Amino acid sequence: xxxSFEIPEKLLQGLQMTEAVAKGIMRGEARRLxxxxxxxxxxxxxxxxPVLREQQRRRLDRQAGDAPRREGPGTFxxxxxxxxxxxxxxxxxxxxxxxxxxxxxxxxxxVGTPEQxxxxxxxxxxxxxxxxxxxxxxxPGAGSDTSAIQTTAVLDPETNEWILNGEKIFCTNGKxxxxxxxxxxxxxxxxxxxxxxxxxxxxxxxxxxxGVTVEKVEIKHGIRASDTVSIVFRDARIPYxxxxxxxxxxxxxxxxxxxxxxMATFDASRPLIAASAIGVGRAALEFVQEKLAEQGVEIPYDxxxxxxxxxxxxxxxxxxxxxxxxxxxxxxxxxLDHGLHNSLEASMAKAKAGKVVTWVTQQAVxxxxxxxxxxxxxxxxxxxxxxxxDIYEGTGQINTLIVARRILNYSxxxxx
Numbered sequence: 001x002x003x004s005f006e007i008p009e010k011l012l013q014g015l016q017m018t019e020a021v022a023k024g025i026m027r028g029e030a031r032r033l034x035x036x037x038x039x040x041x042x043x044x045x046x047x048x049x050p051v052l053r054e055q056q057r058r059r060l061d062r063q064a065g066d067a068p069r070r071e072g073p074g075t076f077x078x079x080x081x082x083x084x085x086x087x088x089x090x091x092x093x094x095x096x097x098x099x100x101x102x103x104x105x106x107x108x109x110x111v112g113t114p115e116q117x118x119x120x121x122x123x124x125x126x127x128x129x130x131x132x133x134x135x136x137x138x139x140p141g142a143g144s145d146t147s148a149i150q151t152t153a154v155l156d157p158e159t160n161e162w163i164l165n166g167e168k169i170f171c172t173n174g175k176x177x178x179x180x181x182x183x184x185x186x187x188x189x190x191x192x193x194x195x196x197x198x199x200x201x202x203x204x205x206x207x208x209x210x211g212v213t214v215e216k217v218e219i220k221h222g223i224r225a226s227d228t229v230s231i232v233f234r235d236a237r238i239p240y241x242x243x244x245x246x247x248x249x250x251x252x253x254x255x256x257x258x259x260x261x262x263m264a265t266f267d268a269s270r271p272l273i274a275a276s277a278i279g280v281g282r283a284a285l286e287f288v289q290e291k292l293a294e295q296g297v298e299i300p301y302d303x304x305x306x307x308x309x310x311x312x313x314x315x316x317x318x319x320x321x322x323x324x325x326x327x328x329x330x331x332x333x334x335x336l337d338h339g340l341h342n343s344l345e346a347s348m349a350k351a352k353a354g355k356v357v358t359w360v361t362q363q364a365v366x367x368x369x370x371x372x373x374x375x376x377x378x379x380x381x382x383x384x385x386x387x388x389x390d391i392y393e394g395t396g397q398i399n400t401l402i403v404a405r406r407i408l409n410y411s412x413x414x415x416x
Contacts, residue, residue: 005330011079018083021047022090027378030091034381037224038217041094049099049130056101057125064118077268077333081275085326088279092385093225095276096172099181100124103172103269104133107186107202110264111244120204123182132176132183135265136168136205136231144398147197151233153189155247160240162203164189164211164233172392174229175214183207185231192249202244211236222384263343270346270393271332274353277389278329281322281357284364284382288315291368314367318360325353344406351399354390361386 007015025044033041059076087095101108101124108120124131142148151166166189168174177183185205192199205212216230240247289299292315299315300308308316328349335342361383365372372379390396405415 007082008075008078011075011082014079015082015086017051018086022086026087026090026094029094030378030381031375033091033093033225037219038227039225041091041097041225044094045097045099045130052098052100053125053127056121060118060121060125063114073338075337077271077336078330081271081329081333084272084275085279085282088276089283090279091225092276092280093223095279096223096226097176099130099132099176101133101184103135103265104177104184104186104204106268107135107265108204108244110268111202113245116204116241116244120184123184127182129181131181132173134171134173134177134183134185136171136174136185136187138170139167140169144395147200149188149190149200150193151187151189152193153191153201153203153238153243155191155240156237159237162238162240162243164203164205164236164238167215167230167232169230170218170392171229171231172226174231175217175227178205178207178212178214178231181207186244187231187233191247195249199249201247203238204242204244205233205236205238206242209236209238221387222381223388266394267341267343267346268336270350270399271329271336271342273389273393274325274329274332274349277353277357277386278322278326280382280386280389281318281325281353281360284361284379284386285315285318285322287377287379287382288318288364288367311367314363318363321356322360325349325356328352344403347394347399347402347406350393351396351403354396354399357386358390 021044025047026041029041029043033039084095087098101121105121105124108117112120124133137149139149139151141150149166151164151168153162153164155161156163164187168187171185174185177185184207187203187205188200189203190199191201211234213232213234214229215232218228218230220228292299292311297311299312301316305313328345332342332345332349335345361379364379365383368377368379371377374380394402401415404410405412408415
């Protein structure tokens with residue numbers, strides 16, 4: 001049976017528009033925004049908001065039964081990774097500022113009820129002003145080990161409200177979501193510390209909630225157009241119905257609303273981060289190929305490996321590794337579109353892409369010599385932007401560990 005890698009015709013038009021934004025808007029603003037960290041990419045945001053708003057509206061209408069449903073597997077996740085890859089090729093920092101539900105939406109889609117999806121995500125499909133979503137999981141004492149979170153949610157029986165206390169760090173778009181829009185942040189907290197991972201629950205915290213404060217905006221190595229913040233919760237009262245899924249604590253999380261819910265969120269988001277990494281890597285690779293061509297250096301794909309120069313071999317290896325990561329990413333996203341469980345494949349894609357983009361961008365700087373290290377070209381910026389892809393949404397080491405557990409059928413206690 002033949003396998004086609006052609007992009008479906010119905011997605012091509014949208015991808016061409018995305019490419020126009022990446023080339024015409026994002027590339028031209030990339031250096032200025034990198035030099036002026038936390039300055040908003042207003043042109044990019046204003047162009048993307050109407051498009052993303054309409055996409056969210058159509059998706060919600062289909063889920064509510066107000067629009068015709070497509071026959072066969074969908075293309076939502078395929079479209080998302082194509083978009084993330086192309087916009088990250090333009091500038092990953094600006095891409096992360098897209099006015100969309102992003103990780104908050106992924107959590108709500110994975111764990112929320114139909115009513116919660118409609119209530120919380122409809123704001124991203126309406127209005128004239130951009131809206132952002134974010135997810136808050138990482139804590140000062142709980143990075144890769146998400147089961148060690150200390151933020152608590154205690155139910156007040158008199159008001160039937162959840163009271164959140166704790167601190168979250170490295171929250172992407174937290175400031176945009178809480179201070180600059182009618183946004184939301186999905187916060188993972190424990191309702192029962194003695195239950196361990198089973199006590200973890202996700203809560204939707206809406207902008208303007210008393211007791212929720214953005215305490216610190218990070219100064220970063222890369223993705224400098226995007227805000228990354230610390231959020232503190234001091235007796236923040238959250239409506240009971242803002243808990244996603246069931247409040248019941250089960251030692252075995254059969255409902256996938258606790259720790260398994262968090263992992264289901266990552267199954268959807270990790271292919272997107274992998275695609276983003278590949279976009280950055282492709283930008284660096286294409287720039288190297290362009291500069292080599294200007295010097296008359298060709299890449300002869302028909303020659304045997306031993307007949308190539310060291311530079312030619314390096315460029316071919318860069319291209320090969322990026323394509324391998326892209327195929328893994330396509331598979332992980334396609335499985336979601338077909339309704340298949342993709343935890344193994346999502347971690348494979350994320351681990352591979354994070355490692356590859358780090359190496360490819362470093363190699364690009366090395367091949368271009370002093371000019372590669374100079375701020376006159378964007379290649380040094382791509383090297384700085386690349387590393388985060390090996391860190392957030394689960395570090396490369398954690399995702400490699402997940403892959404090993406899935407393949408060997410070991411539990412976290414048996415292999416850690």
